[in-house]
Amino acid sequence: MAKCSVCDKGVHFGIQVSHAHNRSNKLWKPNIRNVKAVVNGQSKKIKVCASCLRAGKVQRAQ
Template structure:
């Protein structure tokens, strides 16, 4: 499932509404990246959203 390991951001659902007001279901998916980060002192591959990467909540491993 598409969920950020840091903040828990996941898929949102809602309705797509056309000009004639025909409603169909749609989803909004977060921009998730698979990165190698330091978790509990050891490098580990985790899935993180770009907002957490950009704000510095994740320390990337080399």
């Protein structure tokens, strides 16, 4: 699965439990976006989560 290249956020696993106590596997996926960003002075396509984009941790390329 994809990971954020800024904060390393990835998939989280857990178990979903219904009212009848039936258990099934569950995964929570981060909101990953392919973004053209400036990395070391060059524009490059990287995978970034939406929370890092909103926080301004990534400078987008023109």
